[in-house]
Amino acid sequence: MGKHLVIVESPAKAKTIKKYLGKDYEVMASYGHVRDLVPKGGAVDPEHDFAMKYDIIDRNSKHVDAIAKAMNKADDLILATDPDREGEAISWHLYELLKNKKAVKDKPVHRVVFHEITKRAIQEAIEHPRGLSMDLVNAQQARRALDYLVGFNLSPLLWKKVRRGLSAGRVQSPALRLIVEREEEIEKFRPREYWTVEADLEKDDQAFVAKLNVLHGKKLGQFTLNNEDKARKVEQELIEAAGGELTVGKVEKKQRKRNPAAPFITSTLQQEASRKLGFTASRTMRVAQQLYEGIDIGEGAVGLITYMRTDSVTLANEALDEIRELISQRYGADNLPDAPRTFKTKAKNAQEAHEAIRPTSAMRVPEEIKSHLSQEQFRLYDLIWKRTVACQMIHATIDTVGVDFPCGEGNVLRATGSTIAIPGFISVYQESQDDAKAESDENMLPRLEEGDVVSLVKLRPEQHFTEPPPRYTEASLVKTLEEHGIGRPSTYASIISTLQQREYVTLEKKRFQPTDVGRVVSRFLTQHFDQYVDYDFTAKLEDDLDEIARGEREWVPLLHQFWDPFQQRIKTKEEGVSRKEVTTEELDEECPKCGQPLQIKLGRRGRFIGCSGYPECDYTRNVGEDKEDAEPEYIEGRSCPECGSQLLIRTGRYGKFIGCSSYPDCKYIEPLEKPEDTGVTCPECKQGSMLKRKARSGKIFYSCSRYPDCKYAVWNEPIDEPCPDCGWPMLTLKTTKRRGTEKVCPQKECKFSEPVETEESADGE
Incomplete structure (x- = not known):
C-alpha cells in the first residue's frame, strides 16, 4: 500500500490516473455517488433549516468499506472527483462517511481538481491541493433539496388530480412546457398559399436558374402572388416581355468571410452529435465520459478529451500552441491566422477557469488511433478533434455573385451563386444548422457580364404553403433550454431522458411530441403552478444556485424563499381544484347527438372528445377527427370471416385496426396495414x-x-x-x-x- 490514497469516481479513470502517479499512490473508485437522501418523506426538513437525512447507497456500500479499509493504511486522503458541483458533493459525502467510520482520524485530507486526464494535468493538480469547497457542496445540496421538495410534494398532487404514478420535476416541467407549447403552435397553425416564379436560363450550354425578385417596380413580397391566377398572369407577362431571351442588366460581385465556430461546450457538443452523428444527448455524454476517463491506445490508458461538462469556450495556452503547430504541419502555414483565436462564451455565469471540450493532444489524429476505439468512440472523438482544430484556422473566403435580368416594365429576375475562394477552416469542419436549408456554396453560374444575352428556356410558377414551426429535435431542445437558462451542462441529458421515461413525450422521426398525459400534466402545471414552470423563474433559480457555488449567497435562506409560498400553493390547489377540472377541457362545440357541450377528456387510452352529458349521452370521437370522421368507416366489399358481419376500421390503444362491426359478440380483428x-x-x-x-x-x-x-x-x-x-x-x-x-x-x-x-x-x- 502506498502512502497516498486517491479517490476518483470510476474504475476506468482510476486505472488511467494510477499509471501517472506511480507506486506511492493507491487510486480507488467510489463508483459515483456514495450517499443520497433517504428514499422516504422527511428526508428534507423545512422546519429545521432544511436539515437533510442521508443514507449510504446500497450498491456502493462495499466500495466505501474498501476505501475505509485502504485509508487505515494510508498517510493521507486525496479526493480527486470531477471538477463540478456533483464531484465536490461526492468528495464531501465520502469524507463524511469515512469520518463516521473513523477511517480518516487525524490524517490530512486534500481536494484536487483537473480538467483533463494527462500526466501533466494530474501531477500539477497533486502539487496544488485545496480543501473541500463547502460553497460548491451547498449549491449541490440546495439543488438536491429543491428537486426533492418539488418532486415529493407536487407528484402526489398529480396522482390525485390526473393519474397515479405521475411525477413532476423542477427543471423537467419547464422543458415539457416548451414541447407542449410548440405542439399547440403547430396545431393552431393555418398554412397560407404563396407562389414564386422561377426562370430556367441557359448560356453557353450551361443551365442555371433566376427567380422573380422585383414586380412592377416593387420588391416581391412573400404573399404578393397568393394564388395561381396571379402567378399565371405574371408568367404570361414575363413570357411576352422576354421573347425567349433575357439581357444581363447588373452584375454584383462580393467577397465575404465566414469564421469558424467556437470549440465545443457541453450543449454544443450534444447538439452537433445529434445533428451529425444521430446520437442522443445521453449517448453523447456516455461516450464522452469514456474518452475523458481513458482508453488504451497502445501506450496504456490515456484520457483523450478534456472534461465534458463545461460551459467555457476557453482553450489553454499550451493547447493553442499545439493546435497551431498541427495546423501548420498538416494544413500549411497559410491556413494559420496571425494570432490564436479567442471566443466569448454566451453562457451566463460560465466557469471561465474551465476549458472547452478539446482533445488532450491535437497530435492524436483520429485516423491514427481509430483501431483502438469503438465505432461510436471514434466518431465522437473525430467530431471533437475536427471542431477544435478548425476553430484555430483562418476564415473561409467566399465569392458571391448576383445577376439581375430586367424583364418588362419594372420586373427583375435575379440569379445568385457563390464559390469558395479559400476554404480555410471549412476544409476540416463546418457546423450544422437546425431546421434550416443548408447554404449552397456550389450554385455555379456561367461567366456573365452586363449586356450579355441568355436564353429563356422555361418559366415555372411554383406553388408553396407556409409551414408551421418545427417540432424540437434533441439538438434544438438543448439549444432552447440553454437560451432560456434552464438547467446546466450536467443536466441537459437527464432532462430529456426523464421526460421520455415518464412517458410525457415520445421521439417520432427524431422529433419530440407530447403524449396525451404530458399535455394534461403541462396544462395543469401551467394553469396552477405557473410561477414554477415559468422560464424566467427557472432560469433565475439556476442563477441563484450559481451564486451559492461562488460563495455570494447562503443556501438556507434561498430554500425558505422558495418553500414557503410553494407549500401554500400546494395546499390551496389540493383543496380547490377537482380532478375533473384538470383532466377535462371545454370545447366550443355542441354534441351532434344531444346538443350539450363537448369536452376533451383524459381516459385510460389517452385524450378523446366526449359529451359533457355522459353517462346519459355516450357520444365520443378521437381528438383531431372532424364530426364526419367520427362516423363508422366500413370496409367496402369485405365481411367478417367468422360471423359474416361488415368489417370496419376501429381505433384502439395501439392505433387503428380492422375489426368486426358485431363487437363485442364477435371479436375478430386484423391489422389495418399488411405486414411487409x-x-x-x-x-x-x-x-x-x-x-x-x-x-x-x-x-x-x-x-x-x-x-x-x-x-x-x-x-x-x-x-x-x-x-x-x-x-x-x-x-x-x-x-x-x-x-x-x-x-x-x-x-x-x-x-x-x-x-x-x-x-x-x-x-x-
Whole structure:
C-alpha cells in the first residue's frame, strides 16, 4: 500500500490516473455517488433549516468499506472527483462517511481538481491541493433539496388530480412546457398559399436558374402572388416581355468571410452529435465520459478529451500552441491566422477557469488511433478533434455573385451563386444548422457580364404553403433550454431522458411530441403552478444556485424563499381544484347527438372528445377527427370471416385496426396495414415467409406468415443466407453499440457472427 490514497469516481479513470502517479499512490473508485437522501418523506426538513437525512447507497456500500479499509493504511486522503458541483458533493459525502467510520482520524485530507486526464494535468493538480469547497457542496445540496421538495410534494398532487404514478420535476416541467407549447403552435397553425416564379436560363450550354425578385417596380413580397391566377398572369407577362431571351442588366460581385465556430461546450457538443452523428444527448455524454476517463491506445490508458461538462469556450495556452503547430504541419502555414483565436462564451455565469471540450493532444489524429476505439468512440472523438482544430484556422473566403435580368416594365429576375475562394477552416469542419436549408456554396453560374444575352428556356410558377414551426429535435431542445437558462451542462441529458421515461413525450422521426398525459400534466402545471414552470423563474433559480457555488449567497435562506409560498400553493390547489377540472377541457362545440357541450377528456387510452352529458349521452370521437370522421368507416366489399358481419376500421390503444362491426359478440380483428414481406422463407416450417411486424410495445419483430400454425419469430432482420457453421437456412442482421452490425445465426447454440460494413461505418460519419 502506498502512502497516498486517491479517490476518483470510476474504475476506468482510476486505472488511467494510477499509471501517472506511480507506486506511492493507491487510486480507488467510489463508483459515483456514495450517499443520497433517504428514499422516504422527511428526508428534507423545512422546519429545521432544511436539515437533510442521508443514507449510504446500497450498491456502493462495499466500495466505501474498501476505501475505509485502504485509508487505515494510508498517510493521507486525496479526493480527486470531477471538477463540478456533483464531484465536490461526492468528495464531501465520502469524507463524511469515512469520518463516521473513523477511517480518516487525524490524517490530512486534500481536494484536487483537473480538467483533463494527462500526466501533466494530474501531477500539477497533486502539487496544488485545496480543501473541500463547502460553497460548491451547498449549491449541490440546495439543488438536491429543491428537486426533492418539488418532486415529493407536487407528484402526489398529480396522482390525485390526473393519474397515479405521475411525477413532476423542477427543471423537467419547464422543458415539457416548451414541447407542449410548440405542439399547440403547430396545431393552431393555418398554412397560407404563396407562389414564386422561377426562370430556367441557359448560356453557353450551361443551365442555371433566376427567380422573380422585383414586380412592377416593387420588391416581391412573400404573399404578393397568393394564388395561381396571379402567378399565371405574371408568367404570361414575363413570357411576352422576354421573347425567349433575357439581357444581363447588373452584375454584383462580393467577397465575404465566414469564421469558424467556437470549440465545443457541453450543449454544443450534444447538439452537433445529434445533428451529425444521430446520437442522443445521453449517448453523447456516455461516450464522452469514456474518452475523458481513458482508453488504451497502445501506450496504456490515456484520457483523450478534456472534461465534458463545461460551459467555457476557453482553450489553454499550451493547447493553442499545439493546435497551431498541427495546423501548420498538416494544413500549411497559410491556413494559420496571425494570432490564436479567442471566443466569448454566451453562457451566463460560465466557469471561465474551465476549458472547452478539446482533445488532450491535437497530435492524436483520429485516423491514427481509430483501431483502438469503438465505432461510436471514434466518431465522437473525430467530431471533437475536427471542431477544435478548425476553430484555430483562418476564415473561409467566399465569392458571391448576383445577376439581375430586367424583364418588362419594372420586373427583375435575379440569379445568385457563390464559390469558395479559400476554404480555410471549412476544409476540416463546418457546423450544422437546425431546421434550416443548408447554404449552397456550389450554385455555379456561367461567366456573365452586363449586356450579355441568355436564353429563356422555361418559366415555372411554383406553388408553396407556409409551414408551421418545427417540432424540437434533441439538438434544438438543448439549444432552447440553454437560451432560456434552464438547467446546466450536467443536466441537459437527464432532462430529456426523464421526460421520455415518464412517458410525457415520445421521439417520432427524431422529433419530440407530447403524449396525451404530458399535455394534461403541462396544462395543469401551467394553469396552477405557473410561477414554477415559468422560464424566467427557472432560469433565475439556476442563477441563484450559481451564486451559492461562488460563495455570494447562503443556501438556507434561498430554500425558505422558495418553500414557503410553494407549500401554500400546494395546499390551496389540493383543496380547490377537482380532478375533473384538470383532466377535462371545454370545447366550443355542441354534441351532434344531444346538443350539450363537448369536452376533451383524459381516459385510460389517452385524450378523446366526449359529451359533457355522459353517462346519459355516450357520444365520443378521437381528438383531431372532424364530426364526419367520427362516423363508422366500413370496409367496402369485405365481411367478417367468422360471423359474416361488415368489417370496419376501429381505433384502439395501439392505433387503428380492422375489426368486426358485431363487437363485442364477435371479436375478430386484423391489422389495418399488411405486414411487409421480407421474402425470406421461414426456416422452421419452410412454407411461410418471414413478415415484418410491430409488437404492442412498438418494437419491430419478424415472424412466419403462417402464424398461428407456425410460431417461429426473431427480433432481428432475417437474411436469406444459410449459416456457414451450423447450416440453419437463415441468418439475421444484429446491431449493437459495442460490436456494430453483424450477421449472426439465430440459433442459440450456434455462435456464428460476421461483421457487416454498413454505409454508416464505411464513411465514418
